Amino acid sequence: MSKERSKAMFDHLFKPIKIRGMELKNRIVLPAMGTKFSGKASYVTDQLIDYHVARVKGGSGLNIVEVSSVHTPSAPRGFLSLSEDEYIPGMKRLTEAIHAAGGKAGVQLWQGSICVGMDPTAQILVASDMPVSPEMTVPGMTKEQIAEVVSCYGAAAKRAEKVGFDCVEIHMAHNYLPHSFLSGGINHRTDEYGGSLENRMRFPLEIIREVRKNISPDMPVFMRVDAHDDYLENGLTIEEVIRFCKCAKEAGVDVLDVSRGNVISAGNKYEVPPVDIPKGFNIENAARIRKETRMVTIGVGRLNEPYIAEKVLEEDKVDMVVMGRAQLADPEFVNKVQRGDLEDIDYCVGCNQGCLDGFADANCPHITCLRNPAVGRERECAVTKTDKPETVLIAGGGIAGLEAAIILQESGHHAIVCEASDYLGGQFLTAGEAPRKEEMKQAVTAMGKKAERLGAEIRLHTPVTPELVKEIHPHTLFNAIGADPLIPGIPGADLPFVVNSHDVLNGKVSVNGNVVVIGGGMVGMEVAEYLAQRGCKVTDLEMMKEFCADLGMARKTCVTESIYQAGIIPVTEVKVTAIEEGKVIGVKDGVETEYPCDYAVIAIGSRSRDGSALKKAALEEGIGYMVIGDAGMARRAINATREAMDAALTFDDPKVHEEVSKEKKLVFLTGATGIMGQETMKQLLSRKNRFRVRILARPSEKNRVLLKKYACPSLEIIWGDMGDYDTIKRCVDGADYVLHIGAMVSPAADRYPEKTLYTNIGSTLNIIKAIKEQPDPDKVHFAYVGTVAMTGGRTEPVHWGRVGDPINPSIFDYYALSKVYSELAVYESGLKHWVSIRQTGQHPSNEGAGEEPIIFHQPPNNVLEWSTSIESGICMANLCEEWVPEDFWRKGYNLSSGARYRLATWELMDLNLGAFGLGLKDLFDSNMIAQYNFHGHYFSDGDKLDDILHFRCIPAEQYWGSVREEMRRMAANPLIRSMFPSGEQMKAHNIEIGHKRMGTYWMFENNEEDWIKAFFGSREKQKAIKDWDEYDLHHPSEEVTYLDHGYDETKKLEELTLEDLKKAAQFRGGKCLVEEVPDIYTPILWECADGHQFMMSVNAVLQGGHWCPECLSHEWRYGQIAKKNPFYVQVWTPIHGEGDDYVIPMEYSGYDIALELKEQLGV
Secondary structure, eight states: OOHHHHHHTTTTTTOOEEETTEEESSSEEEOOOOOOTTTTTTSOOHHHHHHHHHHHHTTOSEEEEEEEEOOGGGOOTTSEEOSSGGGHHHHHHHHHHHHHTTOOEEEEEEOOGGGGGGSTTSOOOBSSOEEEETTEEEOBOOHHHHHHHHHHHHHHHHHHHHHTOSEEEEEEOTTOHHHHHHOTTTOOOOSTTSSSHHHHTHHHHHHHHHHHHTSOTTSOEEEEEESSOSSOTTOOOHHHHHHHHHHHHHHTOOEEEEEOOOSSSGGGGGTSOOTTSOTTTTHHHHHHHHHHHTOEEEEOSSOOSHHHHHHHHHTTSOSEEEOHHHHHHOTTHHHHHHHTOGGGOOOOOSOOTTTHHHHHOTTSSSOOOSSOTTTTOTTTTOOOOOSSOOEEEEEOOBHHHHHHHHHHHHTTOEEEEEOSSSSSBHHHHHHTTSTTOHHHHHHHHHHHHHHHHTTOEEETTOOOOHHHHHHHOOSEEEEOOOEEEOOOOOTTTTSTTEEEHHHHHTTSSOOOSEEEEEOOSHHHHHHHHHHHHTTOEEEEEESSSSSSTTSOHHHHHHHHHHHHHTTOEEEESEEEEEEETTEEEEEETTEEEEEEOSEEEEOSOEEEOOOHHHHHHHHHTTOEEEEOGGGTSOOOHHHHHHHHHHHHHHTTSHHHHHHHTSOOEEEEEEOTTSHHHHHHHHHHHTTTTTEEEEEEEOOOHHHHHHHHTTOSTTEEEEESOTTOHHHHHHHHTTOSEEEEOOOOOTTHHHHOHHHHHHHHHHHHHHHHHHHHTSSOGGGOEEEEEEEGGGGOBOOTTSOEEOTTSOOOOOTTOHHHHHHHHHHHHHHTSOOSSEEEEEEOOEESOOGGGGGSGGGGSSOTTOEEEOEEHHHHHHHHHHTTSTTSOGGGSSEEEEEOSOGGGEEEHHHHHHHHHGGGTOOHHHHSOGGGSOSSSSOBOEETTTHHHHHHHOOOOSOHHHHHHHHHHHHHHHHHOHHHHHHSOOHHHHHHHHHHHHTSTTSHHHHHHTTOHHHHHHHHSSHHHHHTOOOTTTOOOOOOOOSOOOOOOSSOTTSOGGGOOHHHHHHHHHHTTSEEOOSOOOOSSSOEEEEOTTOOEEEEOHIIIIITOOOOGGGGSSEEOHHHHHHHOHHHHHHHHHHHOSSOOOOEEOSSOHHHHHHHHHHHHTO
16 A cells, blocks of 8 residues: 555544644544653653653654642652642643644643552542451541642642643543542442432532633643443443533533543453453443533544544544554654554554553563663664664574664664574564464564565574674674473473474464363463364463463453453462373372373473574674573563664664673672662673673572562572582682672571571681682682671770771670671682672661661660662672772772761661651660660771772762651651551560560560670669660761771781781780781781680781681670780770670680581681
């Protein structure tokens, strides 16, 4: 069909329309789709502006800006807002940008009712009482609240006109607040706002009148409504909706935007209808409503192709059409239709992976699109013609390879696509064979034709080999060879009647009779449906608790309904153990069960094909090598197109090319499921061109769920225990960097002290041994994470510290003790590249610690120089970069976020609870908080690490301000406030915690004299503690002080003479027993004041602050050490005085355990 004829076919779509004072150039509306482009706030961002401008330039007739809150207390972050004047400047920037690009702008006014729950600090408003648990009911709105919200709608509408919007749309559908009042299935009030339809309409009509009253007569009012309620008992009927719309017309509504769907039933499938729902499914409803109300009406619902949109207009069923996802998939959609370039349109396929699923997924920062990965990245992904064309060889003609080829050609490069089979499309083409997914098949077929039209060289029957790579010698090789079906290693999987899902869908095998499908994910259930449609009787076996678990909510609803309608029998929580002739054997609820069948179909996923030969060939030739799609890891198509686009847009960047032309560094990371470890892992994974990440994690269900969201080609997960040497060796093998963040920490360390010592010391020794057993140990860079707890209690007047100060773990702190012996092992490891990063208090911290007796161990004026978890992660990732200088290694450093992160215990407590009018004094008895024996100090050397690794990036005012704002929002939420315990309740609960073992109440109740001495000095000192009225809570001085380290610090350690070392030993009450020092890293012989002789390096003693390990072997005897050790007396006597010279036995010996483990490992 010619372009001219195509253009003529869409006269109705491009006919202008005028509504009050607003004239639109065509009938196509970009609807108010949630994007999350406002980030964690509610302001307009450049990202949102770029998104709208791209679609205005693409021809959209009207852009309606997504849901914008009208009521501040119930306004969730992550959504736009017009509830206050502070949002005016941003909204004005947005409307001006839309207008400058030639478009018209509307805004959707919104109060989300239960849907604001995505932000736990937002107030939830509901039409009537809503029980959420046996203990709690969310109360229905009061009449005063109703009046308040109505007024807010009017004020928001007034702001909308002020900032330049051409129209407003009131959202009265999808379970949001007005719809919740309107629907008899949700509204159970008994006053004038509930019961009859007339009463239920009252609140929505009051909103409409208030909006109309606050804008000029020329400004149109749109209203989004549901045509009727789905799957909702006593829900709205279409007849009731028509009656309401007639009243809304009288109240001031000009245009009806007729939708469907709700979030509390299976009706969710209609809100953002997936590929399973017929195109134009809601048009007849809209047509009836239009006919009976005689109102301008917008048709909604899978109108993603121009023909169907034109048809509903031509047949006079609606006046305008919403084409939202069509414009997500292709921002130039409207222009292409108008020009007649229909074959160049990238059509929405209804997968919902990037739009609905991306919006609903809390781990996804914003929406995106399988067909258009540039959504939300319009500026950075703009395709521009290169002035230096390059040749890119693409191995594989699936969706990833084709996406890359299209973008390369559009950019002016030359793509050579080599496909081993006789057709393009790969697994996406296979997916298109599944029921109701023909659009996917059409899309990938069109992609192949588009790539050819753009000039890509397509070679079928051409597998890419190392020889071909060398022959073509491209600038870059894209590995897009995809994946093969995964065949489990269970007995019988190779029997003749066992086939795989791909062969079934591709028509390569014929299956009939009774069929057992093994695997209940998306592919498994789709192949089950495929076979059921062909007359098979199908049973599906899934080992997880639910089937379709890998589908988004709308598709899951649709597929689940179809499964049951087709008579398919899903069986969950069954583990297949064998396949025998005529049956599949599995274990269900501990009982072996047989499932008879004529055929068994395996559908448990796919595994990437081996591309190692291609990689080797490319890197040997200096060719860039990039892996995209399933070739890296079998996942969803949305991952494939995103990676393809990113590769095609960046491959010729000189920095990127340098990175992808050499082997990536392999980083082995422990502790990746903890707070600091996760942030480190995220940082490394964001640098995928430079790093591969291998993590070790305990195989718990919690960890499996957590790590699922990080799954990507750059991440390798090894399940196991870091106490097992063989597992550690496997993890270290081949690693360039080892980041040992993992450890047993409080509260687990307090509950299981002996296990903590074995785990923390043992894992460190395991790593050291594993590194030494590498072919080239010097190549491996080992970063050990220590802790400020190693230097123990440092309250005033010795609250300033630095690396090299005395090692001084607090009494009963077996975690700190484990880290002392672990760090000492690192210092003395003999490795060439190691570093100890001493972590301070990390924010946010472990929530579980708030329920443990450790809350009583922190003196009110104890200080910590905190570190944010994000900056800690950046620090650890940065030390893996090649730009880190050589002299960074073989030292210890203190890690913090800087001077403005210094807080006393009471300050942090007030910061967290101040919004509720509470502080430390309200929650504790002053005489039951420890006076010392915790840990923490300001860092006089805190900037040294940042000067090298450049990780600090969050101003303290911004960070602590966000913490205060979070708490302010929570305190301002009436529901949270009503549930939040009072100071008296929190204090009573804390006292309960204090009665647990290790708590201060427990100490006195049980006459635990050693514990009393450790934390108070004596009973007499505890009794002398002042009440809060007289207690001096203050921020300790920030005037820097330094401890004397006993040697001339103007010299480098390497420059110290033997005489200098003997003086340093004497300052520690001991002796240096050698007459020659080979270097500062080789252990030499020392003697402590008690006559213990030990081997230790100069580096460990002077740079690390370590000393006699035997003095810390079986008892805590700090007061006695202080009498003989001038170095140590500096940290003990200023706090304790001369009298605290008690000796407290250790229940477990870190010294003995370290010796035992070293002997076991032979290190």
